[in-house]
Amino acid sequence: MQRDGKQLEASLDNLIPKVQDIKNSIGTFLMKLENEYTTMTWPSVLDNFALLSGQLNSLGRLLKSERMPALRNYVFLPLELNPERDVELEKQTEGRVLAFNHEVVPDYLRTKPEPEVEEKVQQLFTKAGTVAQDNTQVLNPDRSFVPQNKRQLNALTKITSNILDIINSAREDWENETSKKSNPSPTANMSDTNVLIAATCFGKGLKQLRRPDINTQQQITVAQQQAMQQKSQHGNALKAPSTIKTNIKSASSNHPYQRP
Missing domain, CATH: 1.20.58.1710 (Methane Monooxygenase Hydroxylase; Chain G, domain 1)
Structure with a gap:
């Protein structure tokens, strides 16, 4: 001893x-x-x-x-409980415990979790024990998880592939956004701008509209009037005078019920 x-x-x-x-x-x-x-x-x-x-x-x-x-x-057992303040205990615990009384002993001398925590832990152990054998995993010597069967291995491979696809897609989107931000698309064309400036300031590239001559307009007006007169004369010539006279005589008729 x-x-x-x-x-x-x-x-x-x-x-x-x-x-x-x-x-x-x-x-x-x-x-x-x-x-x-x-x-x-x-x-x-x-x-x-x-x-x-x-x-x-x-x-x-x-x-x-x-x-x-x-x-x-x-086993660590309290030999004496004192509700009064203990200066030496306060010094040893750096001011965390002022007195070794009935309130602090259950917390500081506890060797098991609290009943609520212990109940939750027991529920987790029970849930872990009900897991199917197909879903259980073991550890390699290098602390890596290894699936127990081929079906679980295929499922793990599928999940890994999906995660890699998501990561690659996000990476491509990020790279595209980065390239667009570094090289913004042009919003103006300098050649078109120069053409517009030259046309506005100097009239370059614009076609001049020809104004019709006054004499030409008068000639066109006289020609139109002559054409209208000829048309009206031609229409009167086509109308022939009517030479047939029609005489309508009232015919006498004997009415069977005529009054004398």
């Missing part, structure tokens, strides 16, 4: 600095996001994520090492 206690203390001494480093890195990253979001670049964000990832991997290797005892086998 004494040996296990010393091993646990040594493991905790190695574990606490790594957890503290992760805490400091997260706090620094959050401060940058809150105060330097206008000048922060994406490579800087990736560097912070890479730092956190390396620290978490180091912590995971420490927890899996042979010298680290199985912490899940140890």
Whole structure:
């Protein structure tokens, strides 16, 4: 028991600095996001994520090492609950926990999720267990998903092809719009503009209309009048005088019922 206690203390001494480093890195990253979001670049964000990832991997290797005892086998129990303010506890928790009372113990010493969360997780596990075998997937050594059967492989290939078609179509539309914006279509023709300017200012290319002569108009008017007179005379000549006289005499008729 004494040996296990010393091993646990040594493991905790190695574990606490790594957890503290992760805490400091997260706090620094959050401060940058809150105060330097206008000048922060994406490579800087990736560097912070890479730092956190390396620290978490180091912590995971420490927890899996042979010298680290199985912490899940140890139970953490509160020995004393005090509703009064504890200065030492406040200092150790950096002001997050002011008193170790009945209100904070269930949250800080919880080893299982809350009942509502645990119920939702159980529903997800139950739903995952009801999935058909044809739709299940396995992982390759390189952590990539592999379909279990040929039908699922064909469906996955079809989905991938559709996504590629959509991406290519969007790329072509984007390139066309970019080319149109960089090379706008001309809205004027300089040659036509020059022709219009020359025609407006100098009368170039315009045909001059010939005005009819006054004598010509008088001759045309006299000719029209003569033609009309000849036409009227010709029409009177075609009419022949009537030489047949018609005498209509009243015929006497004897009416059968004539009065005497």
